[in-house]
Amino acid sequence: MAVARGGLIHACSAFNSIYFDYDPRLRRYMREPDPDCFATVSVGGTLPVLPAGAFVRLTRGSRELWGEVAAVLGAAADVDEDGWTGAARSGAPAEADQDRQRVVIDTDVFGPLSASESIERGRWLRPGGGLENGQLLGPVPSSWGDISARDQIGSFAAYLAGPARALLDLGPLPRWLTSDSTGVSNADVARSIRTAVECLAQIMATAPGLRAWDLYARPAAEAASFSASATFQEVQRAVCRPAPGNRARYSALWPLLDALVREGEHYDGLTGVAGAALAIDANLALADVTTSRQLPDGIDLRVDDLWQHAGIWRAQRLPVDDVLRELDPLTPAGIGFMESRDSRVGDPAPPAPSAESGEAERGASRVTVLHIDDELIVLSVAVSKADLTGGRLRLTHAVLDLLPPGDLILQLHHDGSPHTDDGAEQHVRRHQDTIQVVSWPIAVPPGLHLTVAAARAGRRLVATSLRLANPVDVAGFGTVNWEFDEALFCLGAGLDTSQGTQQSWQPWAPSVARGTWRPAVAALEHLIVEALKRDGDRGLADSRQLDGRRLTATLFGPDVRSAALLWTIIHTCEDMAVLGLLTQSPGLSRGPDVFTWWPSTPEAKEARASAEWRDGGSGPPLSRRWIRPQRRRLPPEQRPSLKAQLDYARWRVEVEGVDADTELPPGTTFVHGHLKGSGPGKPWHRHVPQDLEGNSGNG
Numbered sequence: 110m111a112v113a114r115g116g117l118i119h120a121c122s123a124f125n126s127i128y129f130d131y132d133p134r135l136r137r138y139m140r141e142p143d144p145d146c147f148a149t150v151s152v153g154g155t156l157p158v159l160p161a162g163a164f165v166r167l168t169r170g171s172r173e174l175w176g177e178v179a180a181v182l183g184a185a186a187d188v189d190e191d192g193w194t195g196a197a198r199s200g201a202p203a204e205a206d207q208d209r210q211r212v213v214i215d216t217d218v219f220g221p222l223s224a225s226e227s228i229e230r231g232r233w234l235r236p237g238g239g240l241e242n243g244q245l246l247g248p249v250p251s252s253w254g255d256i257s258a259r260d261q262i263g264s265f266a267a268y269l270a271g272p273a274r275a276l277l278d279l280g281p282l283p284r285w286l287t288s289d290s291t292g293v294s295n296a297d298v299a300r301s302i303r304t305a306v307e308c309l310a311q312i313m314a315t316a317p318g319l320r321a322w323d324l325y326a327r328p329a330a331e332a333a334s335f336s337a338s339a340t341f342q343e344v345q346r347a348v349c350r351p352a353p354g355n356r357a358r359y360s361a362l363w364p365l366l367d368a369l370v371r372e373g374e375h376y377d378g379l380t381g382v383a384g385a386a387l388a389i390d391a392n393l394a395l396a397d398v399t400t401s402r403q404l405p406d407g408i409d410l411r412v413d414d415l416w417q418h419a420g421i422w423r424a425q426r427l428p429v430d431d432v433l434r435e436l437d438p439l440t441p442a443g444i445g446f447m448e449s450r451d452s453r454v455g456d457p458a459p460p461a462p463s464a465e466s467g468e469a470e471r472g473a474s475r476v477t478v479l480h481i482d483d484e485l486i487v488l489s490v491a492v493s494k495a496d497l498t499g500g501r502l503r504l505t506h507a508v509l510d511l512l513p514p515g516d517l518i519l520q521l522h523h524d525g526s527p528h529t530d531d532g533a534e535q536h537v538r539r540h541q542d543t544i545q546v547v548s549w550p551i552a553v554p555p556g557l558h559l560t561v562a563a564a565r566a567g568r569r570l571v572a573t574s575l576r577l578a579n580p581v582d583v584a585g586f587g588t589v590n591w592e593f594d595e596a597l598f599c600l601g602a603g604l605d606t607s608q609g610t611q612q613s614w615q616p617w618a619p620s621v622a623r624g625t626w627r628p629a630v631a632a633l634e635h636l637i638v639e640a641l642k643r644d645g646d647r648g649l650a651d652s653r654q655l656d657g658r659r660l661t662a663t664l665f666g667p668d669v670r671s672a673a674l675l676w677t678i679i680h681t682c683e684d685m686a687v688l689g690l691l692t693q694s695p696g697l698s699r700g701p702d703v704f705t706w707w708p709s710t711p712e713a714k715e716a717r718a719s720a721e722w723r724d725g726g727s728g729p730p731l732s733r734r735w736i737r738p739q740r741r742r743l744p745p746e747q748r749p750s751l752k753a754q755l756d757y758a759r760w761r762v763e764v765e766g767v768d769a770d771t772e773l774p775p776g777t778t779f780v781h782g783h784l785k786g787s788g789p790g791k792p793w794h795r796h797v798p799q800d801l802e803g804n805s806g807n808g
Contacts, residue, residue, distance in 0.1 A: 111319065111328050115215060115382035119180060121162025121265040124302070128280040128307075137220030140280075146273040152239050156247040159212050160264035161324070164273070167214070167240065174229045180325070180385040181261055182363065183417035184246060191347055192365030199359050199414040199421040200443015200483050203258035205251040207364060210258065211363070212245040213385045243381030255672030259416045261324060262306045263299075263676075270299035280570040313626040322392045323415045325385075335390035336397060343369050344391050348422045349408050358426040359445050361418035362391050388419035395422060399438045401775040411438035411446050414430055421445065432507040435478035443483040446566075448510060472600045479560070479632035484674045486511055487562045487632040490572075491594035494555035494601030499604065501543040502572075504561070509539055511565050518666070521559075522573040522639045523550045524591065537570075544570070555601025556594040560635050563638060564665040564674055566652040571664050573639045602626060629684035630677055637682060638690070640664050641706040649720070650713035654705040656696055657682065692721060723739035749778035 110126055111118040113133035118126070125131065130139040140503070147166040148157045159165065159178050167174040186209060188194045203210070206404065212479060216222070216230055233240035240411070251257045256263040269277060277298070289340025314321040320332040335341055347365055352358040366387060367379050379387060399410050409429050414421040428434075436442060474496050480487040488508060496503055519535045537544040555573075561572040580590045586602050598604075637660065644663045655663065657679035682704040686693035692705045705720075707713045743749065749757075757779035758771035773779060 111326055114218065115179070115386065116328060116331055117179060117382050117386040118262070118313075118326050119161040120306050120313060120326075121160065121261060122177065122179060122308050123309045123313065124265075124327075125162050125177065129276075129794045131218070135220065136217065137731060138218060142279060144173075146276045147175070148268075148272070150239075150245065156212070156245060156250055158250050158252055158264060158268065160268055161247070161261045162265045163268050164276070165214060167216075167229075169229065169232065172225075172229050174216060174226055174233060175219050176214040176216040177218045178212055179215040179382045180211075180419075181258075182211045182213075182385070182388075182419045183259075183414075184211040184363070185211040185361075188361045188364045188418065190364055190368040191370075192360035192362065193419060194359050194361045194418070195449070196357070196359055196445035197449030198361075198417055199423070199445025200441070201251050201417075201446045202483075203416070205258070206248050208258075209246065210249045211249075213382060214240060214243060214245060215382050216243075216621070219485045242379065242384065244384075255675065257673060260673070262303055262310075265301040265325065266299040267295075269302050270295040274655065283582065320393050322389050322396070325389050327386060327389050327393065331386070332390050332393045335387070336394040340366075340369050341391065343395050345395065348395060349405055349410055349424050351408065351424050351426050355426050357423050357445070357448070359413065360422050360424070362388050362420045362422070362660070363418040366391060385419065392420045396439055400777075409433065409438070411436070411444075412441050414443060415441045430505075431509040432478060432481065432505070432511070436481060440481065441483075442481050446483065447502065456581050475594060475597070476503060476505050476508065479510075480630045482677075484566070484671050485564055485677060486524075487560065487564065487630060489632075490559045490561055491597050492553070492555070492557050492559060493597055496543070497543075497549050497553055497555060497557075497601075500547045500549065501540075501545050502537075502547050502559075502561075503543045509542065509544075512563055513566070513568060515545060515568065518569045519544065519547060520545070520569065520571045521549075521642065522571075523553060524574045524576045524639070554589050554593055554598060556597030556599075558592040558594060560632060562633060562636050562664070564669045564671065566671060567665050567669040569664075569666040569669075571636055571640070573635050575635050582661075628677075629681040631681075631684075633681050634685055634690060636664060637678070637685065637704075638706055641691075641704070645706065648705060650707070650710065650716040652705050652707045652713060652716070654703050656701040656703050658701060660704065692717060727794065743776055743778050749773055753779045 110123070110131070110133050113136050114122065114126075114131075125138075129142060131137070142164060144164075144166055147164040148159055149166045149168055150156065150159075152169045161178050161181050163178045165176045165178060183198075183203065185194065185198050187198070201208075219586040222230060230240075232238050232350065234243065239245070250266070252258050252260075252264055256267055258264070274295070310321075310324050313319055313326040316326070318329050319326045320329045322328075340418050340684070344362070344365060348360045348362075350358060363379065370387075372378060379385075395410070398404060404410050407427050407428050409425050411423050411433070413423040424753070433444070435651065472493055472495065473662060474493040477489045478486070479489055486508065488504065490502065490504070492502065495501075516538045519537045520533075535546070535548055537546050539545075557574055559572045559574055561570055563570045574591045576590050577592055580588045582588050583602070584597075586604065586622060589598070640660060640663045641653040641655060645655045648654050648702065657675055660682070661669070661675050661678045662677070679702075682691055683693060685691045686704065690706075692707070694703050694705065696703050707717045754773055757773050760779065761769040761771045
């Protein structure tokens with residue numbers, strides 16, 4: 110399919126290909142859509158909202174040409190030919206009517222052009238004709254509601270659910286939803302389309318013979334040929350070059366590639382779908398160089414923005430700070446946009462501690478990044494005895510610089526704390542790499558693990574501890590009921606660190622927002638549950654419930670109004686509902702869905718079962734204590750064991766069949782699926798259902 114469509118396919122176009130029956134042999138859609146539902150672009154007119162996958166009519170008076178949007182990219186003007194761009198562009202929100210975008214149009218998806226259509230396409234493609242190199246250039250238009258121009262899946266879903274909804278009559282979606290499709294709201298249709306496209310994006314990311322980048326897929330053979338080209342060698346030399354003074358350099362790929370291709374003998378620019386495919390190839394080749402550690406000595410390279418100019422990459426000399434050290438280099442975290450606000454994010458890491466400070470460093474609080482994206486950061490903090498005594502919470506300079514300057518608000522919930530003021534807001538102030546004047550509950554043990562989250566646009570930190578399912582008895586101390594760091598606990602309690610506590614807690618690997626849709630963030634789950642318990646509306650059997658908007662305001666404050674953050678919370682709650690941690694039900698009068706937490710009382714179990722039966726729920730819930738099998742990056746100079754390689758191969762065959770690619774990517778190992786704290790388990794690809802006694806199933 111990708112080959113037939115010019116060598117590049119977006120997840121939204123993949124949805125179209127299936128839904129409207131694209132024939133790769135004939136290279137055309139077999140179902141004839143109604144052109145009245147197409148987005149109309151007139152010569153000299155303003156651009157409408159044109160997400161990837163949208164059908165387009167290019168009109169010039171009474172003449173018209175049909176096409177499909179194959180790619181949508183940011184096209185900021187202030188970029189040099191060598192790709193240099195200011196840090197502020199990397200990861201910045203797309204501002205309607207201010208920022209520019211590049212919309213790549215594929216005019217071949219409806220079959221061979223007639224003679225008159227070929228002439229019309231020639232008119233559009235000529236200089237000044239409106240379709241420069243097969244692309245529409247213009248300001249970013251206002252999108253639908255809270256959907257960002259960067260959110261191509263959300264924009265595509267709103268397009269099909271709104272102005273192009275009649276197109277859906279050509280396929281089965283109305284019949285899936287209800288026998289009377291006129292009674293289905295646009296929100297229901299958009300949610301169904303979004304789910305389907307996200308599923309296709311995941312399939313594309315693991316399909317044999319394809320290479321996926323963001324929401325695009327390329328034939329693997331074509332992507333590999335670019336990696337061996339002289340053009341890529343020039344790209345690598347330009348992108349891997351830091352700025353003077355050990356400052357980070359940000360390189361935008363589209364202008365750089367355009368300049369390099371311009372120097373060739375047969376220059377025609379980055380034209381149409383082929384130009385977008387070349388940009389994806391460049392990203393994939395840079396990703397391979399980064400993950401295989403084939404970079405020049407002393408260089409840290411990472412992608413920072415996926416949308417602007419088909420990708421902006423960040424190069425800096427080592428060492429890097431705490432946030433970057435914990436972050437996957439293929440995480441588009443928008444560090445440049447942060448740096449533009451006079452923060453110290455991305456500055457070189459401080460020098461290593463001296464021998465004299467080694468003992469003090471060993472007993473210091475430990476900060477681990479669990480999730481970071483352009484809207485949100487989630488951390489795990491193991492709090493040392495010294496910080497508990499001094500009323501401090503260490504977050505590191507790099508993390509504090511993600512937040513606006515000035516004092517902050519901390520909302521701390523210690524799970525099971527008897528204090529009546531637990532969960533109350535505390536006004537705290539910054540000092541170096543910590544926040545101070547923190548009032549800790551008496552029950553807090555040294556080494557306590559806190560999950561801490563903050564919206565990067567707000568001043569509120571929300572933190573919670575987590576009670577252990579099975580409390581730990583420690584000789585010489587007593588019973589510990591909360592997750593904790595063993596080494597810090599023993600140091601703070603004055604115990605022999607060699608005796609151990611049989612506490613095997615490990616933080617999650619950092620998760621990231623890959624692509625322009627907002628994924629669920631597992632690290633938020635404890636915070637969401639505590640927010641519902643604390644501030645949710647009381648329901649049946651002492652349950653607590655809130656919709657996504659009110660829950661977001663409860664967590665991060667009513668002043669934070671970010672659509673991307675809202676969808677992160679909603680998708681996380683939806684994931685929790687699938688896992689059985691919450692229940693999800695429609696709101697009143699077609700309002701937003703409501704998420705409900707239930708206590709573990711017999712009355713609540715009975716009320717929950719009745720509510721789930723009414724809402725059509727069935728089947729046993731899954732368990733978030735089950736850690737998904739996954740690939741994990743290894744430290745430099747380490748290699749996966751033979752057993753890890755064999756188990757990974759077995760897992761891929763079980764997931765994808767005998768034709769799966771079973772070789773571990775360089776620099777990674779395989780982590781088995783297992784119950785949290787129980788050690789490695791069988792490498793099954795599905796979640797393990799849990800029965801009422803908590804025993805795992807067979808996968």
